[in-house]
Amino acid sequence: xxxxxIDQPEMRIDPFTYAHWYALGRKEDFPEGCALNTRxxxxxxxxxxxxxxxxxxxxxxxALPIQHRYGHVWTSLSDSPRPxxxxxxxxxxxxxxxxxxxxRVRCSGLRAVExxxxxxxFPFVHTDILGVTEHAEVKKxxxxxxxxxxxxxxxxxxxxxxxAAAASVAGDMVHYQYRVPHPHSVIxxxxxxxxxxxxxxxxLFIQPLEEExxxxxxFLLVFDDNNTDTALLHFQQNIFLQDRxxxxxxxxxxxxxxxxxxxxxxxxxxxxxxxxxxxxxxxTWSTTRGAEIA
Amino acid sequence: xxxxxxxxxxxxxxxxxDWVPVGLTNHIxxxxxxxxxxxxxxxxxxxxxDGFVRAWExxxxxxxxxLSYGFVQGNRLTCLYHGWTFGGDGICHLIPAHPDxxxxxxxxxxIYPTCETGGLIWVALASMPAPAPVIxxxxxxxxxxxxxxxxxxxxxxxxxxxSSTPLTEYAVCATxxxxxxxxxxxxxxxxxxxxxxxxxASCDHExxxxxxxxxxxxRRAKIEDTVPE
Numbered sequence: 012x013x014x015x016x017i018d019q020p021e022m023r024i025d026p027f028t029y030a031h032w033y034a035l036g037r038k039e040d041f042p043e044g045c046a047l048n049t050r051x052x053x054x055x056x057x058x059x060x061x062x063x064x065x066x067x068x069x070x071x072x073x074a075l076p077i078q079h080r081y082g083h084v085w086t087s088l089s090d091s092p093r094p095x096x097x098x099x100x101x102x103x104x105x106x107x108x109x110x111x112x113x114x115r116v117r118c119s120g121l122r123a124v125e126x127x128x129x130x131x132x133f134p135f136v137h138t139d140i141l142g143v144t145e146h147a148e149v150k151k152x153x154x155x156x157x158x159x160x161x162x163x164x165x166x167x168x169x170x171x172x173x174x175a176a177a178a179s180v181a182g183d184m185v186h187y188q189y190r191v192p193h194p195h196s197v198i199x200x201x202x203x204x205x206x207x208x209x210x211x212x213x214x215l216f217i218q219p220l221e222e223e224x225x226x227x228x229x230f231l232l233v234f235d236d237n238n239t240d241t242a243l244l245h246f247q248q249n250i251f252l253q254d255r256x257x258x259x260x261x262x263x264x265x266x267x268x269x270x271x272x273x274x275x276x277x278x279x280x281x282x283x284x285x286x287x288x289x290x291x292x293x294x295t296w297s298t299t300r301g302a303e304i305a
Numbered sequence: 306x307x308x309x310x311x312x313x314x315x316x317x318x319x320x321x322x323d324w325v326p327v328g329l330t331n332h333i334x335x336x337x338x339x340x341x342x343x344x345x346x347x348x349x350x351x352x353x354x355d356g357f358v359r360a361w362e363x364x365x366x367x368x369x370x371x372l373s374y375g376f377v378q379g380n381r382l383t384c385l386y387h388g389w390t391f392g393g394d395g396i397c398h399l400i401p402a403h404p405d406x407x408x409x410x411x412x413x414x415x416i417y418p419t420c421e422t423g424g425l426i427w428v429a430l431a432s433m434p435a436p437a438p439v440i441x442x443x444x445x446x447x448x449x450x451x452x453x454x455x456x457x458x459x460x461x462x463x464x465x466x467x468s469s470t471p472l473t474e475y476a477v478c479a480t481x482x483x484x485x486x487x488x489x490x491x492x493x494x495x496x497x498x499x500x501x502x503x504x505x506a507s508c509d510h511e512x513x514x515x516x517x518x519x520x521x522x523x524r525r526a527k528i529e530d531t532v533p534e
Contacts, residue, residue: 125368131402135388147388147401257386261369262347274366274412278402 024052024088025301027292031193032095034083034216034228037110041065041084050220052088052296082110082230083216096162096192098232100212106232109243113218113226114251118258119297120195120217120225121266121289126254127197127215128189128281130170136253139173143182146171149278156288162192163288165281191285194294195219203234211235213247222297223264227251267299323474324420324427324438326490326502329446333358333426338382340373342494343430348417349373350426353380353393360428362415365389366397372414423476423488424504438473443507444488448518450525455499458491465524481520485513501525 033051035058041047046059056075057068067075067086075086081101100106116123126132131149133142152168168187188200188210198214212232219225229251231243238246267273268290275283295301327341327350338351340363347363349372359382363371370386377383381398383390389412390399397412418429423440424447458477462469469479469489476490486506493499505517 129387131387134401135385144388144401148404149402256374257370260371260374262364262371263369267369273368276367276400276403276406279368 023296023301025293025295027294028052028194028219028296030087030089030091030093031195032078032085032087032092033195033218034081034085035067035218036113036226036228037083038065038079040112049218049226051086052219053221054088056086058084081216082108083228096160096196098198098212098214100210100232105234106212107235107240107243109231109233109240109247111229111231111244111247111251113228114248114255115220115224115226116255116258117224117264118261119223119265120219120227121294121297122258122261122264123215123217123225123227123254124191124195124197125266125282125285126258127199128165128191128285129279130168130187131278132257133170133172136257137250141172141174141250142170143173151277152280154280154284156284160192161292162190163281163284165189165284189281191281191288194289194292195225205236206234209234219297222301263299265297265299265301268294269299272299323431324429324434325475326425326492326500327360327428328426328492328500329449329502329504330421330424330426331446332449336377338373338375338377340371341428341492342497343428344493345495346430347371348428349375349382350419350428351377351382353377355380355393357393358419358421358426359393359395360417360419361391361395362417364415366412366414423472423490425476425488425490425502438476440472440476440478440488444504445507445514447487447503447505447514448521449500449502450521451498451500452525453498453529455491455493455495456528458489461489461491461501461524461528481517483516485517487517 035049041058041060043060043062048055048057054070059066065077067077069075069088078085080095081098085095134144134147150169153166155164157164166188169184172185173182186202190198195217196215198212200210200212203209203211214230216228217225218228229247231247268286325343333339333350333352335352335354335356338349341348341350348360349363350360352358361372363373365372365384367389368386370384372382372384374385375382380393381390388401389397391397391414395414395416396410397408400406400408418434420427420437422438424444427438467479467481469477471477476488479487479489488504490502491499503521505513
């Protein structure tokens with residue numbers, strides 16, 4: 012594996028990518044007394060935990076900011092990061108949080124976000140779980156920008172699923188909303204099998220290690236009194252490992268932002284909006300635009 | 306290693322005009338798809354129920370998924386990711402997310418010409434390749450072996466005591482001391498080394514296949530300075 016330490020990060024990382032908070036793992040991934048190294052945006056960073064106090068150091072031993080939210084530990088290379096997006100559902104009573112832990116994937120983290128936004132692959136990649144080939148149609152859905160918060164929402168999404176969640180007993184049309192509040196984070200709001208008026212949340216907080224390698228931290232925040240944490244975890248891991256086969260075999264590994272490089276259809280409306288949003292925000296890191304510039 | 310290393314063209318333009326062997330004919334049965342390299346080019350090779358072999362750039366035009374992970378149904382190849390289905394001519398016929406849509410013909414894979422001769426499958430990366438090679442006679446596929454480094458055909462045969470006549474830039478017909486005739490062909494794979502494909506003049510003797518296969522392994526062992534399997 013090629014690892015290059017870049018001493019002048021600002022030269023390579025576009026300001027939008029640089030300015031965000033990134034999840035590094037769950038607090039329990041960093042036990043008391045630990046001192047370990049990880050990567051963030053092609054930089055080595057150190058994480059220490061003495062008793063309950065955690066500290067994170069970045070390039071040249073610089074202390075990096077730290078916050079604990081949504082079951083994860085977050086940091087930023089920036090001294091003045093953009094505020095971390097709000098997920099109000101974390102404050103709702105009755106929900107269970109299951110954190111899955113990091114899964115390393117050899118692809119751009121942006122490819123992983125895009126795959127998460129995609130319904131059309133359910134029948135083929137998650138066959139007989141999230142989709143069946145006889146019901147592969149993606150009905151028209153809405154994509155809009157929340158200009159004030161600078162985030163993307165895909166709404167009115169629906170898809171036929173034989174086993175939509177660990178709590179499902181029969182196939183049904185499942186309703187979805189997707190939210191992209193951050194270039195490397197994405198949240199799915201899914202109609203809840205035990206309460207038709209509620210949404211279950213499933214999300215990815217991606218730690219971009221290198222431009223073509225990421226660590227995907229994911230979570231479920233659901234209303235489900237029947238399944239154990241372990242059952243929910245296994246469901247999510249099974250799905251994500253099916254996706255990993257795809258993610259590690261997309262060419263190029265970085266996300267293309269030039270619309271001529273790949274051929275979308277109407278079902279890819281959320282992917283098109285995501286790529287445009289990245290482009291509009293000047294994102295080059297982990298995209299083919301970055302490769303051209305380098 | 307005491308042989309002179311390689312002088313295989315790595316410039317695509319060089320390589321593009323020529324037909325390169327990518328496997329034995331029986332390596333890809335009907336309904337199968339495999340991945341192959343020619344230099345650094347990643348290629349999906351598959352055989353339809355009609356028996357024809359197709360070679361495509363290993364990349365779905367939709368979202369870049371390697372088509373070698375797809376599956377063959379009849380004379381069509383379906384991408385694993387979203388089920389986009391392409392005919393033997395590379396044109397997309399079905400986008401399952403939009404079952405009522407007839408996809409525009411502009412949606413297609415990048416296809417390369419193929420041929421089969423001498424017991425081998427050949428691919429040309431050029432859009433206007435030289436005429437396809439024709440190796441006369443009946444040949445039985447024998448063995449494909451991976452070499453960690455690229456070497457020339459001359460280096461492969463050096464000091465082997467075989468007489469050989471060139472067939473193409475990538476293949477020779479060699480006659481062994483026991484009079485067995487073999488086609489020896491090399492597939493350059495860039496940093497992945499190379500494959501040597503071997504077929505022998507068709508005969509009734511099963512023993513000749515085993516004997517030639519062992520001979521090729523011994524050659525590789527000598528060239529790579531390792532112990533034979």
